[in-house]
Amino acid sequence: MTYAAITGWGKCMPPSVLTNADLSTFLDTSDEWIVSRTGMKERRISHVSSAEMAVVAAKRALACAGLEAKDVELIVYGSCSNDEQVPNTASGVQAAIGATKAASMDVNTACTSFLYSLSTATAMIRTGVVKNAIVIGVEWISPFMDWDNRNVAVLFGDGCAAVVVQATEKQEGVLGEQLGCLADARQTLRVRGMGTAYVNQGVMCGDTSWDFDGQEIFKRAVQGMVQASQAVMAKCGVTPDDIDLVVPHQANQRIIDAVVSRSGVPMDKVMLTVERYGNMSAATVPVALAEALEEGRVKPGALVLMPAFGAGLTVCAHLVRWGERVTPLAESDAALPATNKTALQMIQAIRAGKTNVQERSGEGLQRPRFIEQM
Ligand code: ACO
Numbered sequence: 001m002t003y004a005a006i007t008g009w010g011k012c013m014p015p016s017v018l019t020n021a022d023l024s025t026f027l028d029t030s031d032e033w034i035v036s037r038t039g040m041k042e043r044r045i046s047h048v049s050s051a052e053m054a055v056v057a058a059k060r061a062l063a064c065a066g067l068e069a070k071d072v073e074l075i076v077y078g079s080c081s082n083d084e085q086v087p088n089t090a091s092g093v094q095a096a097i098g099a100t101k102a103a104s105m106d107v108n109t110a111c112t113s114f115l116y117s118l119s120t121a122t123a124m125i126r127t128g129v130v131k132n133a134i135v136i137g138v139e140w141i142s143p144f145m146d147w148d149n150r151n152v153a154v155l156f157g158d159g160c161a162a163v164v165v166q167a168t169e170k171q172e173g174v175l176g177e178q179l180g181c182l183a184d185a186r187q188t189l190r191v192r193g194m195g196t197a198y199v200n201q202g203v204m205c206g207d208t209s210w211d212f213d214g215q216e217i218f219k220r221a222v223q224g225m226v227q228a229s230q231a232v233m234a235k236c237g238v239t240p241d242d243i244d245l246v247v248p249h250q251a252n253q254r255i256i257d258a259v260v261s262r263s264g265v266p267m268d269k270v271m272l273t274v275e276r277y278g279n280m281s282a283a284t285v286p287v288a289l290a291e292a293l294e295e296g297r298v299k300p301g302a303l304v305l306m307p308a309f310g311a312g313l314t315v316c317a318h319l320v321r322w323g324e325r326v327t328p329l330a331e332s333d334a335a336l337p338a339t340n341k342t343a344l345q346m347i348q349a350i351r352a353g354k355t356n357v358q359e360r361s362g363e364g365l366q367r368p369r370f371i372e373q374m
Contacts, residue, residue, distance in 0.1 A: 004125035004133075005172035005323050008067065008164030010060025011290040012053045012336065013277070014046035018157070018343035025344065026351070027150045034154050039253025043157025043278035045343035048336055049083045050140035053160035055096045056334045058134050062097070064328035065164035072099040073130035076121050077106045078113030078137045078282045080311070081144055093136065103130070110189075111249055111310030113137060113282035115177070115318055118165070122174045125167050132166040137286040144191060146210045147351045155251070157278040161286035172323045178231040182313040185220050188213040189311040207354055217313065221251065222258045224315030225307040229263045232317045233305070240264035242303055247292060249308035250274035250284045259307060271297060281310065293326060300324045 019042045020031035034040055046053060054077065062069060077090035084092075090104035109116045114137025121133035138160035147153050165173060192198060193208040225248070233239065243265050248256050253274050260270050271292040273284070280287060285306055292298050300322065307317040 001169070002126050002128065003168050003171055003173050004122040004165045005168040005170065006163050006320065007166045007323070007325070008061040008063070008065025008328070009161065009286070009290045009293055010057045010064055010332070011159070011161035011287050012056040012060070013159050013287065014044045014048065014053065014336065016045045016047060016339060016341065016343035016346065017042050018045050018347065020154070022344045023154050026348075027148070027153060029150045029154055037254070038155060039274050040154065040278045041275050044159055045142050045346050046140050046158035047339040047341055047346060050079055050081055050138045050160065051083050051089050051092045051096070052336065053140070053158075054089070054093045054136045054138045054162065056336055057138070057160045057162040058093055058097055058136060059332040059334035061134060061162040061164045063330045063332035065166065066329035067132060067164055067166070069097040069099045070101065072102045072132060072134055074121060074124060074133035075099060075102050075104040076117040076133060076135050077104070078117035078135065079106065079139055080108045080110045080113060080281060081139050081141050082106055082108070099134070109310055109314040110312055111251065111279070111281045111284065112308045112314045112316050113310070114286050115306060115308050115316050116179065116314070118163070118174060118318065119177050119179065121165050125165060132164065134162055134164055136160065136162045137282040137284070139281040139283045141281055142347065143350055144194060144206065144208045145350070146208055147347055147354070149210055149212075151214060152210045152212045155279050157280050159277055159280040159283040159287050161283055161290045163286060163289070170323065172321050175319045175321050176232050176236040177316060177318040178228040178235065179316045180224065180228060180314070182220055182224055182315060185216065185313045186311075187211065188216045188220070188313065218252065218255060220313055221255055221309040222262070224309050224313065225249075225259045225317065226262045228315050228317035229259070229305060229307045232319050236319050238303065238319065243269060243305045244299065244302040245292060245297055245304045246270045247285055247288045247304055247306045249310070250277070250288065251279040251309070265305070296326070298322055298326050300326055
């Protein structure tokens with residue numbers, strides 16, 4: 001039987017740090033509130049596009065796997081903040097790295113996009129459609145953020161990581177997954193102004209404001225991730241004692257605590273990045289996975305559980321068996337261009353460019369009729 005082992009990994013984190021103190025300069029918030037409610041101390045803000053981060057992460061993952069770009073057969077680009085809708089962003093990464101033989105697709109399930117992309121690539125490898133793939137989780141969410149809404153602005157950050165997946169006869173890679181969507185809760189998180197639905201209201205695409213019911217998302221996220229984790233463990237015939245490492249989506253430290261304690265895995269088996277990076281949506285799980293490998297927390301043959309949720313509300317949990325190799329075969333010298341801008345300067349530029357978010361919030365922008373009905 002063919003499996004799809006993860007053989008390469010690489011992250012690309014933008015260097016500019018936005019602290020809780022920075023947020024307090026333009027929002028009515030505090031370090032104490034953010035840390036106590038979310039566990040977040042800082043997050044990164046990118047000075048380059050998501051595709052540029054993805055190219056660096058992909059080159060690093062390829063070097064790690066010892067695979068050449070010309071031999072890549074598939075690129076799956078998981079994100080909800082794509083640079084463009086047409087052409088897709090995966091094709092831009094393909095062109096930049098020279099993966100001339102690859103098929104390329106974008107997948108958007110919000111924060112779960114990387115894991116849904118991993119499922120897609122794994123399924124195509126296991127059914128013999130392709131022999132290998134680059135799977136990317138990336139988010140440049142700062143240009144779409146509603147920076148004057150403290151309910152959401154403190155929670156998110158930018159980042160990217162990629163993995164290489166390759167066909168093998170060994171029982172490695174994704175052993176099983178549970179995918180689902182709590183569509184009755186889709187109204188709890190909506191970014192208004194990111195699609196054609198708003199064009200007939202005179203809203204510029206990208207001039208966003210967020211609907212966000214944090215408490216309802218919190219509750220549904222915990223239930224969804226616990227159920228998905230239990231379902232995938234049952235499907236694969238493993239118990240919490242068999243899990244060596246949990247790499248969860250990191251939207252809030254308290255959500256992780258609740259999911260992990262209800263899943264029966266001890267906290268010392270959990271990889272955490274939320275304090276340093278906040279919620280990077282699709283990039284969160286692959287960045288945490290790459291850092292777990294860098295820190296030596298993934299041992300040869302380890303069983304890794306990866307539960308996540310995102311807008312939709314999409315939920316999932318993946319069970320991955322790691323192979324023997326936990327170190328890179330080689331390292332790429334790919335890197336982002338330097339910047340002399342601070343994260344706060346970049347945020348202030350984005351805020352200045354958003355013309356009417358505050359007026360629209362005050363007026364209560366009406367949703368287009370067809371979305372109201374969904
Ligand atoms: N600073 C200070 N006060 C704030 C802030 C802030 N940044 N944000 C909200 N508040 C205030 C509110 O105005 C409210 O005040 P009020 O009681 O006077 O009306 C109060 O704090 C809100 O308190 P709670 O709702 O009790 O806060 P809670 O403990 O629920 O934490 C939070 C809010 C952090 C948003 C939490 O609900 C949460 O994490 N939810 C899930 C969010 C999430 O996961 N988002 C990602 C979604 S999917 C994806 O990953 C794309």
